[in-house]
Amino acid sequence: xxxxxxxxxxxxxLEDYLEAAYMFEKKNGFSRIKELSDFLNVKLPSVNKAIxxxxxxxxxxxxxxxxxxxxxxxxxxxxxxxxxxxxxxNFFISLGFDKKKSLKYGCYLEHIIDENDKPKIxxxxxxxxxxxxxxxxxxSD
Amino acid sequence: xxxxxxxxxxxxxLEDYLEAAYMFEKKNGFSRIKELSDFLNVKLPSVNKAIxxxxxxxxxxxxxxxxxxxxxxxxxxxxxxxxxxxxxxNFFISLGFDKKKSLKYGCYLEHIIDENDKPKIxxxxxxxxxxxxxxxxxxSD
DNA sequence: TAATTAAGTTAGTCAAAGCTAACTTTTCAA
DNA sequence: TTGAAAAGTTAGCTTTGACTAACTTAATTA
Numbered sequence: 001x002x003x004x005x006x007x008x009x010x011x012x013x014l015e016d017y018l019e020a021a022y023m024f025e026k027k028n029g030f031s032r033i034k035e036l037s038d039f040l041n042v043k044l045p046s047v048n049k050a051i052x053x054x055x056x057x058x059x060x061x062x063x064x065x066x067x068x069x070x071x072x073x074x075x076x077x078x079x080x081x082x083x084x085x086x087x088x089x090n091f092f093i094s095l096g097f098d099k100k101k102s103l104k105y106g107c108y109l110e111h112i113i114d115e116n117d118k119p120k121i122x123x124x125x126x127x128x129x130x131x132x133x134x135x136x137x138x139x140s141d
Numbered sequence: 142x143x144x145x146x147x148x149x150x151x152x153x154x155l156e157d158y159l160e161a162a163y164m165f166e167k168k169n170g171f172s173r174i175k176e177l178s179d180f181l182n183v184k185l186p187s188v189n190k191a192i193x194x195x196x197x198x199x200x201x202x203x204x205x206x207x208x209x210x211x212x213x214x215x216x217x218x219x220x221x222x223x224x225x226x227x228x229x230x231n232f233f234i235s236l237g238f239d240k241k242k243s244l245k246y247g248c249y250l251e252h253i254i255d256e257n258d259k260p261k262i263x264x265x266x267x268x269x270x271x272x273x274x275x276x277x278x279x280x281s282d
Numbered sequence: 283t284a285a286t287t288a289a290g291t292t293a294g295t296c297a298a299a300g301c302t303a304a305c306t307t308t309t310c311a312a
Numbered sequence: 313t314t315g316a317a318a319a320g321t322t323a324g325c326t327t328t329g330a331c332t333a334a335c336t337t338a339a340t341t342a
Contacts, residue, residue, distance in 0.1 A: 173289080173290090174289070174290060174291095175288085175289060175290080178289095185289075185290065185291080186290090186291075186292080186293095188290095189290070189291060189292085205290085205291085206289075206290055206291085207290095
């Protein structure tokens with residue numbers, strides 16, 4: 001039915017796995033358990049389990065001992081996750097936080113931020129960038 | 142030993158319980174399981190268990206079937222948590238988010254925000270308040 | 283003051299998300 | 313081409329933080 005949105009609701013953790021898999025796939029055409037393990041700083045069996053769950057939800061396919069590839073639906077979701085991720089990272093950067101902190105804070109908020117607030121955040125980034133806030137961090141005392 | 146800081150590290154969840162208990166205690170002189178349950182939207186046994194953990198860590202005392210009161214150390218910690226909470230709430234308000242969202246986003250970040258970033262955030266709030274950003278929310282398109 | 287209701291407690295269940303240990307498959311180099 | 317190393321898998325454990333069901337204590341009110 002038109003207009004019907006099949007909301008796939010993942011946990012924050014599963015969103016991280018999907019997002020990372022998508023990143024590697026964009027770079028190399030596929031991703032593997034091992035690189036996700038290294039990237040996300042979790043052990044191989046943790047990745048294995050997560051990938052199985054994403055497979056059950058039809059967000060990706062995983063050939064035993066082989067490649068991981070996102071499905072169409074997985075890509076659609078991951079695209080949105082990644083753009084949210086990037087947006088929030090830029091948001092904190094434009095507020096003057098360093099890269100490490102911007103990544104940390106962004107990575108937490110990306111799982112809970114409301115879709116309706118994204119335009120506002122984008123507008124804020126644009127505004128702050130124009131003011132060069134990131135380049136002229138506040139003196140804090 | 143002077144200069145030695147005994148870092149009590151709580152989970153985000155336990156921080157929420159301690160913070161809420163402190164809020165009620167400031168208002169009424171003590172807190173109770175039931176009001177924490179209502180306030181935090183969890184069942185009575187969940188509060189009970191959390192309170193026991195905070196008691197083990199000597200952050201509060203709890204008389205069976207009775208009052209909850211923070212210890213000196215509990216108050217010191219809770220004071221810091223609460224001020225972080227308020228700061229982040231104000232931060233999002235000053236960026237133009239509504240109260241509900243400001244609370245939500247603040248409540249997530251308060252458990253992970255770096256102590257060193259607080260002065261920056263305070264400075265940002267001050268700056269944004271002066272510019273009246275909260276009152277003139279961005280047109281998002 | 284006895285009975286009912288509200289609050290608090292205890293025990294045990296569940297899901298999420300990590301882990302280790304032990305095993306299997308694949309890959310690569312001698 | 314074979315055998316060691318790397319990658320992947322499986323099973324089962326652990327912690328956190330919620331829950332329900334059943335019970336006990338305290339408070340209230342008829």
